[in-house]
Amino acid sequence: MATACPPRHQFEDAEWAALCANGAPGKEAVSRARHFLPGEPIYHEGDAATGLYCVASGLVGIRKVDADGESMLLRLVRPGQTFGYRSLLTGTPHGVGAEALKESRIRQLPAAVVHKAVADDPAVMLAFFRRLARDMAEAENKVMETVTASCRVRFLRLLLAFGGDADDGMGRGVHLELPVSRQDIASLIGVRSETMSRVIRVIEDEGLARFKGRHVDIPDARRLAVESLGVLAD
Amino acid sequence: MATACPPRHQFEDAEWAALCANGAPGKEAVSRARHFLPGEPIYHEGDAATGLYCVASGLVGIRKVDADGESMLLRLVRPGQTFGYRSLLTGTPHGVGAEALKESRIRQLPAAVVHKAVADDPAVMLAFFRRLARDMAEAENKVMETVTASCRVRFLRLLLAFGGDADDGMGRGVHLELPVSRQDIASLIGVRSETMSRVIRVIEDEGLARFKGRHVDIPDARRLAVESLGVLAD
DNA sequence: CCAGGGAATTGACCTGCGTCAACACCGCCC
DNA sequence: GGGCGGTGTTGACGCAGGTCAATTCCCTGG
Numbered sequence A, B: 001m002a003t004a005c006p007p008r009h010q011f012e013d014a015e016w017a018a019l020c021a022n023g024a025p026g027k028e029a030v031s032r033a034r035h036f037l038p039g040e041p042i043y044h045e046g047d048a049a050t051g052l053y054c055v056a057s058g059l060v061g062i063r064k065v066d067a068d069g070e071s072m073l074l075r076l077v078r079p080g081q082t083f084g085y086r087s088l089l090t091g092t093p094h095g096v097g098a099e100a101l102k103e104s105r106i107r108q109l110p111a112a113v114v115h116k117a118v119a120d121d122p123a124v125m126l127a128f129f130r131r132l133a134r135d136m137a138e139a140e141n142k143v144m145e146t147v148t149a150s151c152r153v154r155f156l157r158l159l160l161a162f163g164g165d166a167d168d169g170m171g172r173g174v175h176l177e178l179p180v181s182r183q184d185i186a187s188l189i190g191v192r193s194e195t196m197s198r199v200i201r202v203i204e205d206e207g208l209a210r211f212k213g214r215h216v217d218i219p220d221a222r223r224l225a226v227e228s229l230g231v232l233a234d
Numbered sequence C: 001c002c003a004g005g006g007a008a009t010t011g012a013c014c015t016g017c018g019t020c021a022a023c024a025c026c027g028c029c030c
Numbered sequence D: 001g002g003g004c005g006g007t008g009t010t011g012a013c014g015c016a017g018g019t020c021a022a023t024t025c026c027c028t029g030g
Helices: A016-022 A085-088 A113-120 A123-149 A151-164 A182-189 A195-203 A222-226 B014-023 B083-088 B111-120 B120-148 B151-164 B180-190 B193-207 B220-229
Strands: A031-036 A041-043 A051-057 A058-063 A071-077 A097-100 A104-110 A175-176 A210-212 A215-218 B032-036 B041-043 B051-057 B060-065 B071-077 B096-101 B103-108 B174-177 B210-212 B215-218
Touching: A031 B220, A051 A085, A051 A113, A058 B032, A071 A123, A071 A182, A071 B120, A085 A113, A085 A123, A085 B120, A104 A113, A113 A123, A113 B060, A123 A151, A123 B041, A123 B071, A123 B083, A123 B120, A151 A175, A151 A182, A151 A195, A151 A222, A182 A195, A195 A210, A195 A215, A215 B111, A222 B210, B051 B083, B083 B111, B111 B120, B151 B174, B151 B193, B151 B220, B180 B193, B193 B210
Parallel strands: none
Antiparallel strands: A031 A104, A041 A097, A051 A104, A058 A071, A058 A097, A175 A215, A210 A215, B032 B103, B041 B096, B051 B103, B060 B071, B060 B096, B174 B215, B210 B215
8 A cells, every 4th residue: 555645634535625615615614623632532432423523633543442441442543534424424422432642633513514515415425435434444454453463463564554664665764653652552453551562572672673762763664564464484 | 115025034224225215116127136055155355346235035244354364254244134335335346255154045236226326315325324334333342342352251242142132021041043153153253163162161061051053042141141241350 | 850650661470262183973975 | 874074072282462560761840
């Protein structure tokens, strides 16, 4: 998946663009923006939907807690992406919670505006469907991975998803920044934070990557990509 | 709308009903039916979508294989439910495969008919969105479960989902039939079949249920439901 | 500058589940 | 009947990763 995306920070999602184009010419009029601090919840599991959200800047995490209070980070929502559309469109309570992971600026579109846009233009609904289909595919991959792949492999794949695949071709050496805390990373791949530490240590010892705070240096991205495929005994 | 088939086995899904009402008055004309034997594939991962499917009778499994060839059963599709709509509507190749788990009768609606129905009536798209939202919620639950719950608990929950919660109130004693082989059950909860056998043995020893072939007797459904919540101390 | 608190790391220990291998069961065809 | 492939069961064993506890690191506020 080669991603060529320089201007990626604004309205890259089709449905949000459609909504703004459709809902109102002066989109600033209907879309309010709010500020959230790290850890601050945007909505809780079980809440009724009140609108549609879009990350203007910062980072949002979609979280779910199960019966025994165990919580897990299901996915990240990056700048330009919308979220909260599912329960808004189905009219059911949120099945997951959303919270700011970094200081974030979140645009919100009132439910009425969204419903009007959906009613006015059938293409909007299709755009949301596509978005949900992508999320669904990712969820299915996640199920497979957590069952079949070791936590080491899952972490390597996450690194790639974070941009470790941005190989500069020959410059040899990729640098990236972890978007969230290690605890959250652990939660994303479904392991304890202690295990996360150990895995990172092993990966450093193998020379696959170096970790300093949230900075990661990957000397050989190609090798890391190969390792991320799992131990398929050559 | 209920013409051809017996009581509950037909068109219970909103979107399929809408399609038939909408697409053609004489629906038998557009909806072809085919027979599949157990294990027979309906479509493969990576195939392009050619139409929409609905289980008239039998049972269908949605399967996914990962890079190393490991395969896993993601969910079951029961009579009356549609499947294959996702890649049809997004225009992308199937991300998962579908196969008959029992001898099955599958109705198929050509892509053109579905697209016309979607274009004619916006409510159809919404119905599909709702369906996908339900599937997505289940996928998210599955992710959580595989990470947090033991395989014993996951199996108990699956039993409940299979109808073990059909408590007759006072008659004390629920009987149900496993819809698939033990290998497939193992695959559904993401464990090896050997582990599956052992878990079943433990559950029998605890007196939670008795297994004979595909028949299961649950003496105390309430107790099983409690156990399925996990080992939350005292 | 130090104190305090959360994040991260490390160690010791234990167990759930995968793996490998052997075996039992059960329908099916010759 | 007798071999036989597929499905399920059982045993022995190893290890990945969870758990508990102690320690260090880092950041922020006084």
